[in-house]
Amino acid sequence: MDALETFIVESTVQSEADAYKSIVADIITELVLGGAIGRIKVRVRPEDSLYLMAVILRGSQPKVKVSDMGSVDITNQITKEVTISIEQEKYLPELLEQLWAKYGRAGVRQPERKTLIMTVEDLDNDVEELRNIVVADPQKTLQSRLVEMAIRSTPEGFRVRYHSLDGHRFVFAASEDILKPEWIQEARNIAEELMEDE
Incomplete structure (x- = not known):
């Protein structure tokens, strides 16, 4: 203590x-x-x-946002894919729960432990929204x-x-x-x- x-x-x-x-x-x-x-x-x-x-x-x-724990980037303009590259794994389970709720389990791919890929509707809006998701308070x-x-x-x-x-x-x-x-x-x-x- x-x-x-x-x-x-x-x-x-x-x-x-x-x-x-x-x-x-x-x-x-x-x-x-x-x-x-x-x-x-x-x-x-x-x-x-x-x-x-x-x-x-x-x-x-302060509240922890996705932008605090990694980067959110557009990885494919044509297929509208967005990649979240995680640098701090502490809140990864909480982030996954929120992403699954928003995109469904099938809509969130995790090719590597620290990489999440989603196909989104509106690239610009979704990227900004993803950066600002509060994963922990x-x-x-x-x-x-x-x-x-x-x-x-x-x-x-x-x-x-x-x-x-x-x-x-x-x-x-x-x-x-x-x-x-x-x-x-x-x-x-x-x-x-x-x-x-x-």
Whole structure:
């Protein structure tokens, strides 16, 4: 796990703070979130059945388009063939899924692992469209992993939950009871405090 700039766990029961810190650290490691999280603060108030978490992310990753992972070129004007030459294979399965959905499995040939050939209708439009296909959105993946981390670290029975990701700030609140608006605001305030620590 990458070293976090700030990692604070507060609890009105001090012995619980250390236990929660260990649990959260283990989950961050399991979900490989150490590189994405810069600062994290957790506040636990058992007397209110309240669990709050605020996370400041190190930075966001841009969406990955086909043009980021390879080149798209017209290879035959007459037969209207377009070739995608892959340089980064990481998202190749996701790209194939999207191409099969658009052109059908029979419409996508793969003579080599890093070469995909399609016959298209409109060369210019399809080439531009192919270059701009989004094959991965790391921000969405990151958000789902943050939510999983928060839920897994929440005390048993805290089924009423709230979360939001706004830019580099992730806030989470959970309780056994109905969440009060001031609790959600408290989670946001914790995120603000973490931002001020920059």
